[in-house]
Amino acid sequence: MSDSETVPPATAGTTPSATAPATDGSASASIGGVPGANNGASGAIGDAAALPEGVLEIAAGYAFSGPALDLGALLWDARCVPDVQIRIPLPMLNRHGLVAGATGTGKTKTLQLVAEQLSAQGVPVFLADIKGDVSGISAPGVPNEKVRQRAAEVRQEWTPTGCPAEFYALGGMGHGIPVRATITSFGPVLLSKVLQLNQTQEQSLGLIFHYADQKGLELVDLKDLRAVATFLTSDEGKAELKGIGGLSTATAGVILRSLTAFEAQGMSPFFGEPEFDTADLLRTVADGRGVVSVLELPGVQDKPQLFSTFLMWLLADLFHDLPEVGDADKPKLVFFFDEAHLLFNDASKAFLDSITQTVRLIRSKGVGVFFVTQTPKDVPADVLGQLGNRVQHALRAFTPDDQKALKATVKTFPNSPYDLEEVLTGLGTGEAVITVLSEKGAPTPVAVTRLRAPRSLMGPVDAEALDAAVRGSTSYGRYAQAVDRESAYEKLAAARAPRAGGPAPEATAAPAKGRARAPKEDASVVEQVVGSGMFKSLARSVGTQIGREITRSLFGTARRKR
DSSP: OOGGGOBOOOOOOOOOOOOOSSOTTSOOOOOTTOOSOOOOOTTOOOOGGGSOHHHHHHHHHTOOSSOEEEEEEEEETTEEEEEEEEEEEGGGGGGOEEEEOOTTSSHHHHHHHHHHHHHHTTOOEEEEESSSOOGGGGSBOOOOHHHHHHHHHHTOOOOOOOOOEEEEEETTOSSSEEEOBOHHHHOHHHHHHHHTOOHHHHHHHHHHHHHHHHHTOOOOSHHHHHHHHHHHTSHHHHHHTTTTOOOOHHHHHHHHHHHHHHHHTTOGGGBOBSOOOGGGGGOBOTTSOBOEEEEEOGGGTTOHHHHHHHHHHHHHHHHHHSOOOOSOSSOSEEEEEOSTHHHHTTOOHHHHHHHHHHHHHHGGGTEEEEEEESOGGGSOHHHHTTOOEEEEOOOOOOSHHHHHHHHHHHHTSOOOSBOHHHHHHHOOTTEEEEEOBOTTSOBOOOEEEEEOOOSBOSSOOOHHHHHHHHHTSTTHHHHSSOBOOSOHHHHHHHHTSOTTOOOOOGGGSOOOTTOOOOHHHHHHHHHHHTTOHHHHHHHHHHHTSTTOSOOBOGGGOBOSOO
8 A cells, every 4th residue: 555545534434335244243254355346325435346455455354254243344545345344253352352542432332332242142241330321231222313324334234132131239339239259358469459558568468368367267348357457466466477477566557547447438338248259240041142241330430449459359250260261262251341540550569460460361261351441551561462452442632641642552553554643533433443363363454443333222221120120130139138147356256255155245246337446446355355265265276277278369369269
């Protein structure tokens, strides 16, 4: 292609109409050399023989023989080329990906488009719904003139179709089945991110977890962790820690204050039992379609540290439990990680290293991860280098920082005939620059694409309908009611209870969920207990139980199912 043929921004597409090569969610027919003559529609590029060489090269790059998802039609010289369908091979969805673009450019609709086709192919999907507008994936879309025009432009056979869906909410805050994790399974690295601890404090928190694991003091909820941390600041607790390293009283105080503040913000419901079983994300329904699991987050969107870290816990738990499968015909699950920049903001080196390792290794477990954010620079280079599939929506360049981000984004793409700096600032809503991995694992040519319209509802479903779907789920009964069983707090309280079996002092009663207690009060309680012979006997007995110590791996999360 000559310099004079450089492609300008592709925003003024026209409306060619033709029969679709295949319906959405199925493997489209291969279009190797762009067969087919001019269909006579206004604005369509002419017959295959007259197509520019650059178009033919792109068409050949997306002519896959196996099952693939249909993303849209090529845009070339500001016009739609419906004969050239841009697609992504189904087996390559576990090679991870990035969906990026400025606010309002269509990222959410891209997720919806990909998710509903994955579901149709029998692949379960996980979506985080930050703004509350993804619930519509469970309902058929509503036909209108915009949808009909888009379908005609990209040669899409559009029929309204909803997907089987389950709705979850962190700690039950919002419309969804409650999702909880125990403190033990969450681990010190992830919890440090939530509590915004520094590296030294994170390491000290790790000592607390290690001690609790050894002694069989189950950390189920926040009051369990506070009880153990308070004990370890006592004289007897310091002696217990001699064999595994010291715990500074000042550092322990910071951790305790962070826990107290965290509880005071109403965060207690997120930790406890019954703990969510991530195997529930891998389900299909009777007709073979994959279930789309939607984590509703509008109720906690002002707590980004919490929900972004919880998403990482879900991934880490999946990694621990799933067997190795190598390269499969299709993924076991595709996980969309929305607002990904929140995960990486102010993250410790240990946290970033664990993310990188998880993303690198979870592919062999059959799980694909797509990070969704505004620019590629939001994702660390070590993670970005593992994202083989790219859907880049429009970027804005209003400030010098925007210009710098734009140039950095262009450098992350393979060489192409497009002037990407110009194209990326001129893309319209629902248009994107795409490159994916071919069936052989090689990057496909960069293709400016007009994306297909989702077939499900592009907006939220009614709140009453959403609540009805949640309560009608077979999973609702398993997770709806929180359970507060005996764990570290109760064991520590029982150790100092009167031997005669009389009632324990009021100060030892378990506090209500979410109710913070001052660190000073905890210290006074433990000071009464540490000299108790019964407590020493309890510590010895739980410490010698075979198999009580929990093996921890990535993020310090517990590796065995509880």
